[in-house]
Amino acid sequence: MLEIRNLIQPEDFSVEEIDEILALAQNIIDDPSKYSRTCEGKLLATLFYEPSTRTRLSFEAAINRLGGRVIGFSEPNSSSVTKGESLGDTIRTVSCYADIIAMRHPQSGAADEAAKYTEVPFINAGDGGNQHPTQTLTDLLTIKSLKGNLENHTIGLCGDLKYGRTVHSLVKAMARYKNTKFVFISPDELKMPHQIKNQIKGHAYYETNNLDEVIGSLDVLYMTRIQRERFEDKSEYERLKNCYILNQSRMKKASQDMLVMHPLPRVNEIDVEVDTDDRAVYFKQARYGMFVRMALIMKLLGLDIKSKHIGNDNKILKLVGVDISG
Numbered sequence: 001m002l003e004i005r006n007l008i009q010p011e012d013f014s015v016e017e018i019d020e021i022l023a024l025a026q027n028i029i030d031d032p033s034k035y036s037r038t039c040e041g042k043l044l045a046t047l048f049y050e051p052s053t054r055t056r057l058s059f060e061a062a063i064n065r066l067g068g069r070v071i072g073f074s075e076p077n078s079s080s081v082t083k084g085e086s087l088g089d090t091i092r093t094v095s096c097y098a099d100i101i102a103m104r105h106p107q108s109g110a111a112d113e114a115a116k117y118t119e120v121p122f123i124n125a126g127d128g129g130n131q132h133p134t135q136t137l138t139d140l141l142t143i144k145s146l147k148g149n150l151e152n153h154t155i156g157l158c159g160d161l162k163y164g165r166t167v168h169s170l171v172k173a174m175a176r177y178k179n180t181k182f183v184f185i186s187p188d189e190l191k192m193p194h195q196i197k198n199q200i201k202g203h204a205y206y207e208t209n210n211l212d213e214v215i216g217s218l219d220v221l222y223m224t225r226i227q228r229e230r231f232e233d234k235s236e237y238e239r240l241k242n243c244y245i246l247n248q249s250r251m252k253k254a255s256q257d258m259l260v261m262h263p264l265p266r267v268n269e270i271d272v273e274v275d276t277d278d279r280a281v282y283f284k285q286a287r288y289g290m291f292v293r294m295a296l297i298m299k300l301l302g303l304d305i306k307s308k309h310i311g312n313d314n315k316i317l318k319l320v321g322v323d324i325s326g
Contacts, residue, residue, distance in 0.1 A: 005300055006115045006122040010173040017299075018173070022141050024295040025288070029145075032065065034224055035294065038303055039068030046072035047090065048125070049081070050106045050136055052287050055125050055134065059102050062240040062293040071098060088117040095119040100300055102134075121300035129163040135263050137168040137296060138289035143220060145288065146150035146259055146281060151178040157291045158185040158211055158244050159224035159269060161192040166226060168196050177199040182206070184215050187243050189236070190226070211244055221246070223262045223269050248269040249325045251279070 006012065007070050013021070028035050045061040052074075060070045072080045072094075081090065087105075090115045094101055100121045103114055108128035115122050126132040144150050155174055157167045169191070174180045175252055182205040183191045191207065208214055215221065226241045243270055246260065262270060262282040274280050 006118070006124075007133050007296065007300070008111045008115055008122075008124045010133045010136045010169050011097065015056040017220045018137070018140065021137060021292065021295045021299055022144055022296065024043075025137075025141050025292040028144065028294050029288075035298070036068040037300040038224070039063060039066035039301065042066075042068040042100070043071050043098045043299060044068060044072075044297065045094045045101045046070055046074075046125075047079075047094065047103040048072070049076045049103060049110075050104050050126070051075070052104050052125070054289060055104060055132075057224040058286070059125065059134075059293050061290050065290070066294055066297065068099075068297075075189050075205065079247050090118075091117040091122075100297060121240070123296065123300070125260055126165060129165050132263075133169055134293055135156050135166045135289070135298065136173045137292045138285060139166070139170050139222070139261065139263075140173060141288045141292045142261060142281060144287045146284075147219065152306040153179075153219040154183065154217055156183040156185055156211075156214060156218040156221045157192075157224070158221060158246075160190050160226045161224070162265055165245055167222065168193070169198055169204070170222065172199055175203050183208070183218065185209065185211050185244070188239055189240060191200040203205050208223055211246075212250065212253060215250060215258075218258050220259045220261060221254065222258065223266070225262075225265065225267050225269060242268050244269055246274055247272060248273050248277070251277055253272070254279070 007264070008047060017276070023140055042058065046056055056074060063070050076082065079090070091101070095118050098120060100123070101118060102123040103111065104125040104126045104320065105111065105127050108130035111124035111127040111131070124131060124133055138223065140150060143153070148152065171182060180203055182200065182203060184207045186192070187209055197205065223246055226243070231279050248271070251274060258279055259273065260280045260282065264282060264286060
């Protein structure tokens, strides 16, 4: 049980706990109506200090589909942050109102700081260029659902590997599964940080700036956006922004069962012509994100689905006159 726990980075959960979340997410996919009242009376606070589409809306869709409700803000200017309120005071206050908190913040390390002050389960919904653990759970569910397992895969990560919090979290998570190989594809200026590579010792990895030379060997190609908001020197962004563009010509060099993933939003790094390719699963990936966040919310709130539904079913049976005494 993950009750009264925080999720700051993927390593906060054991492999067994992650597998438990993924299994529950798959159960929700298979029978979503079974879980539609699980979070009745529960409030999720979404505190988004940085713009978001998929993460914020999937969290809000998740709690609503579970029968709960959402409070919070989608940009800091609508909160007391504009008056100078500290992060700690905001978290303390929101903990008085909500049962669980999800926060997106542009500053690396903000999630660790916020977790010091929470009195309810806290979820890091992305902190600067650091971590994005719920995207990682989304990615793991996508790979497991479409590939059948999380072992023995060669994962190519392409684009902004320096500032890309999604790839940082994914690499660290996939390194916990057997026989994972990594191919890091980036310009020299945006290479995978040494601290991430140091954490995956024991797993083979290869670094290159040439997507074409490695695409044929990949089981998964994880494309990323060159993130304009992470560059202080905007001229450097302009120089690098189109360094990798995945198109149908490149897709012809890939295996027929390779998955193309992307945390979205995309800019120019995946041509829209690739969208019709069966190997392009990034919009499926976005949908999986809602289901995995539903499972995560349930687990962190300590909700026992089986016992809850047995109780509900028994009430129904009694109402229709069925003897359940055994």
